[in-house]
Amino acid sequence: MGICRKFGQSAVSVAAAASLAAGDPGAECILDNLPSAVLLLDSQDRIRRVNAAAEQLFSASRNQLEGLPLARLLLADSPLLAALAGVRADGQSRSAFGLRLGLARNGGFEVDCHLVPLAEAPGSVLVMLHPCSLAARIDRDLARGGGRKAAALAALLAHEVKNPLAGIRGAAQLLEPQLAEEDRPLARLIREESDRICRLVEEMEIFADAPPLRRRRVNIHEVLDHVRRLAEAGVARHCRFVEAYDPSLPEIEADREQLTQVFLNLVTNAAEAMDTGTITLATLYQHGLRVTVPYRRERLELPITVEVRDTGPGVPPELADHLFEPFVSGKPRGRGLGLAIVARIVADHGGLVSHVPSERGAIFRVRLPLAPPIAGEQP
Numbered sequence: 484m485g486i487c488r489k490f491g492q493s494a495v496s497v498a499a500a501a502s503l504a505a506g507d508p509g510a511e512c513i514l515d516n517l518p519s520a521v522l523l524l525d526s527q528d529r530i531r532r533v534n535a536a537a538e539q540l541f542s543a544s545r546n547q548l549e550g551l552p553l554a555r556l557l558l559a560d561s562p563l564l565a566a567l568a569g570v571r572a573d574g575q576s577r578s579a580f581g582l583r584l585g586l587a588r589n590g591g592f593e594v595d596c597h598l599v600p601l602a603e604a605p606g607s608v609l610v611m612l613h614p615c616s617l618a619a620r621i622d623r624d625l626a627r628g629g630g631r632k633a634a635a636l637a638a639l640l641a642h643e644v645k646n647p648l649a650g651i652r653g654a655a656q657l658l659e660p661q662l663a664e665e666d667r668p669l670a671r672l673i674r675e676e677s678d679r680i681c682r683l684v685e686e687m688e689i690f691a692d693a694p695p696l697r698r699r700r701v702n703i704h705e706v707l708d709h710v711r712r713l714a715e716a717g718v719a720r721h722c723r724f725v726e727a728y729d730p731s732l733p734e735i736e737a738d739r740e741q742l743t744q745v746f747l748n749l750v751t752n753a754a755e756a757m758d759t760g761t762i763t764l765a766t767l768y769q770h771g772l773r774v775t776v777p778y779r780r781e782r783l784e785l786p787i788t789v790e791v792r793d794t795g796p797g798v799p800p801e802l803a804d805h806l807f808e809p810f811v812s813g814k815p816r817g818r819g820l821g822l823a824i825v826a827r828i829v830a831d832h833g834g835l836v837s838h839v840p841s842e843r844g845a846i847f848r849v850r851l852p853l854a855p856p857i858a859g860e861q862p
């Protein structure tokens with residue numbers, strides 16, 4: 484449970500909320516561009532209005548949310564409900580930081596929240612939720628800047644390291660027969676360590692090697708079927724597959740091979756996390772869905788959602804904030820490149836990949852546009 488304190492009503496939130504309550508389209512536009520989820524509750528704690536970030540946070544559309552009691556979205560012991568009860572009891576605003584939002588659907592994560600009773604609309608309470616860690620993660624997961632910079636750095640490093648390394652290795656090899664018997668292990672050590680660094684650098688090159696997108700019309704379900712067949716014949720032999728496909732999913736313009744790589748990496752991780760279990764491949768088409776990305780000005784139109792879910796132990800909590808960075812691995816022999824490659828390819832397609840916190844197993848969500856941005860264009 485986070486720190487909870489009462490605070491003075493802010494003029495901005497009151498004005499925005501009062502306009503929202505009145506159905507002012509200007510206020511709605513402002514609210515839809517806010518990175519924080521905003522919900523307006525009526526005197527019965529039913530949701531009257533939501534903004535775009537709230538739709539995203541609760542993975543539900545405006546139509547589904549409006550009219551619903553807030554309690555239906557949350558676990559009975561969610562601290563948000565306790566904070567709301569406090570507001571109802573004394574009519575005072577409250578802020579809570581680092582509060583664990585118990586979501587009925589998928590557990591939840593930590594948020595900062597502000598609850599403001601509205602004098603302009605008696606009985607109404609404005610709820611603002613800011614999933615700080617998730618926001619930071621999504622920003623990083625976009626990986627447009629970070630992933631590409633890391634890839635460029637990896638390419639540079641690989642280039643700069645490999646040539647001198649070959650020289651060092653060659654020199655050690657030449658020296659070895661000329662050395663006294665007792666010194667030869669040292670020359671061998673130089674050779675073997677050079678080989679090890681060389682292998683490491685080659686792995687970095689795999690990450691850095693970013694071929695241009697070869698766009699064509701792609702049926703995502705065909706890609707997923709192909710990935711399932713590949714996995715069933717190999718890495719996921721011990722797993723059961725479930726397909727939960729949205730039949731209305733349109734074809735998209737994408738690079739089929741690279742998308743195959745994305746879902747193969749996700750399915751491989753799912754299979755490697757379980758001795759036995761189920762991998763669900765789910766798709767969803769949300770026409771016109773525009774995703775507000777915290778700390779970014781543009782809203783991305785990403786109507787295609789693909790999720791890879793598994794019933795394994797879930798992502799180790801200590802890795803959760805760094806999953807998409809290269810060389811982060813929780814496996815003894817893991818290279819930590821699979822998800823970094825996923826992030827790079829999805830970003831090249833103008834999409835977004837995230838790890839969805841979940842009570843059970845792991846969920847990775849890929850959101851894609853209908854067509855990737857042209858290289859050099861701002862997505």
Ligand SMILES: Nc1ncnc2c1ncn2[C@@H]1O[C@H](COP(=O)(O)OP(=O)(O)OP(=O)(O)O)[C@@H](O)[C@H]1O
Binds near residue numbers: 802813823
């Ligand atoms: N479905 C999952 N369930 C549990 N942990 C996962 C899952 N997916 C990823 N992880 C964790 O994230 C780490 C990083 O994954 P990533 O695919 O980037 O690297 P890796 O699997 O360790 O190595 P590589 O994919 O390069 O062979 C994994 O080592 C694992 O600890």
Ligand SMILES: [Mg+2]
Binds near residue numbers: 752821
């Ligand atoms: Mg992997």
